[in-house]
Amino acid sequence: MKQSLGAKTLIYPTPVLVVGSYHAAGRPNVMTAAWGGIACSKPPCVSVSLRAATATHGNIIARKAFTISLPSGAQAAAADYFGLVSGRDADKFAATGLTPVAAEFVDAPCVAEFPLVVECEVVQVHELGLHTQFIGEIKDVKIDEDCLDADGHIDVGKLDPIAHAFEAGGYFALGALIGPALSIGKAFIAKVSS
Amino acid sequence: MKQSLGAKTLIYPTPVLVVGSYHAAGRPNVMTAAWGGIACSKPPCVSVSLRAATATHGNIIARKAFTISLPSGAQAAAADYFGLVSGRDADKFAATGLTPVAAEFVDAPCVAEFPLVVECEVVQVHELGLHTQFIGEIKDVKIDEDCLDADGHIDVGKLDPIAHAFEAGGYFALGALIGPALSIGKAFIAKVSS
Numbered sequence: 001m002k003q004s005l006g007a008k009t010l011i012y013p014t015p016v017l018v019v020g021s022y023h024a025a026g027r028p029n030v031m032t033a034a035w036g037g038i039a040c041s042k043p044p045c046v047s048v049s050l051r052a053a054t055a056t057h058g059n060i061i062a063r064k065a066f067t068i069s070l071p072s073g074a075q076a077a078a079a080d081y082f083g084l085v086s087g088r089d090a091d092k093f094a095a096t097g098l099t100p101v102a103a104e105f106v107d108a109p110c111v112a113e114f115p116l117v118v119e120c121e122v123v124q125v126h127e128l129g130l131h132t133q134f135i136g137e138i139k140d141v142k143i144d145e146d147c148l149d150a151d152g153h154i155d156v157g158k159l160d161p162i163a164h165a166f167e168a169g170g171y172f173a174l175g176a177l178i179g180p181a182l183s184i185g186k187a188f189i190a191k192v193s194s
Numbered sequence: 195m196k197q198s199l200g201a202k203t204l205i206y207p208t209p210v211l212v213v214g215s216y217h218a219a220g221r222p223n224v225m226t227a228a229w230g231g232i233a234c235s236k237p238p239c240v241s242v243s244l245r246a247a248t249a250t251h252g253n254i255i256a257r258k259a260f261t262i263s264l265p266s267g268a269q270a271a272a273a274d275y276f277g278l279v280s281g282r283d284a285d286k287f288a289a290t291g292l293t294p295v296a297a298e299f300v301d302a303p304c305v306a307e308f309p310l311v312v313e314c315e316v317v318q319v320h321e322l323g324l325h326t327q328f329i330g331e332i333k334d335v336k337i338d339e340d341c342l343d344a345d346g347h348i349d350v351g352k353l354d355p356i357a358h359a360f361e362a363g364g365y366f367a368l369g370a371l372i373g374p375a376l377s378i379g380k381a382f383i384a385k386v387s388s
Binding site: 001002003004005006007008009010011012013014015017034035036037038039040041042043044045046047049068070073076077078079080081082083084085095096104116117118123124126128129130131133135137138139140141142143144145148153154155156159161162163164165166167168169170171172173174175176177178179180181182183184185186187188189 | 195196197198199200201202203204205206207208209211228229230231232233234235236237238239240241243262264267270271272273274275276277278279289290298310311312317318320322323324325327329331332333334335336337338339342347348349350353355356357358359360361362363364365366367368369370371372373374375376377378379380381382383
């Protein structure tokens with residue numbers, strides 16, 4: 001039996017997107033957003049939605065670029081802090097001891113210590129209401145070499161990505177592997193054919 | 195030291211969005227998508243990106259509505275199957291033994307057995323390239339009563355949402371709670387003030 005919760009923003013999980021941008025004077029800033037994800041395969045694009053009141057919103061409008069740095073579990077507290085205060089009032093890199101590094105292909109900074117960074121150029125901007133949705137074409141993805149295995153594949157255990165679960169406690173590590181995508185569902189195809 | 199992986203669609207984690215829609219003749223269909231998430235708080239909106247080649251894309255264009263049903267871990271194989279075959283060729287509900295149920299507020303079906311369903315009315319459509327991004331205003335969210343605790347709060351352990359991690363093995367359960375959002379970062383505010 002289902003119960004209505006009303007018209008709420010509940011999708012599980014949401015990502016922990018640390019969005020990097022430059023202030024007008026060139027000072028690097030980061031903020032954490034949960035509203036976004038991959039939006040297109042060709043060209044590869046991400047979406048991230050921000051309120052117009054945020055410093056990052058204005059920064060991205062001005063420079064048409066942003067990065068997304070993904071924290072590992074041990075960096076969750078820093079990522080949480082990035083969502084608690086405005087870059088207008090604080091130097092968030094200084095406060096956390098983390099290091100801004102310029103992206104290679106776009107006009108935005110990323111977090112050097114975070115294991116995966118995505119460099120994005122703004123290609124579309126959509127006004128949805130309280131949030132503006134930025135579509136960023138992915139120009140490059142960079143990963144810490146120690147998150148790759150001997151064959152150059154991503155080792156998710158070493159990457160240790162985190163997920164956000166609203167109204168359910170906060171940040172979570174990924175847990176047990178359930179099974180491979182585009183594979184564990186084949187049992188149902190066999191069932192139909194037999 | 196970071197290594198470039200090129201311009202790829204890598205964000206961790208991605209959600210497992212089972213998108214419900216009606217075919218022209220009224221037959222219910224579902225497909226699984228990973229490109230999407232929450233897009234706006236007011237009005238509450240989700241985004242989901244689909245290739246024009248999918249049956250679901252045409253269904254949503256025609257009816258201006260879709261649902262998102264979120265599977266629990268035990269339902270991951272069915273969700274995976276929903277992404278493996280086209281609704282043009284198969285009755286995916288019959289193949290999995292799952293039950294379509296009409297949404298209350300929008301013209302689309304959802305999966306009765308999945309613990310959380312989100313009813314969406316299309317408010318914007320964005321052509322991004324290979325994928326079309328549908329913005330759906332959330333009209334209602336429904337949850338299985340046995341996923342709520344005695345106080346009516348979501349029990350994430352009972353909900354058992356799953357995450358998708360591309361190039362990292364497939365579907366994952368949520369693991370250990372790292373800490374509460376908008377809370378564990380406060381340590382850095384104290385550090386600055388002291």
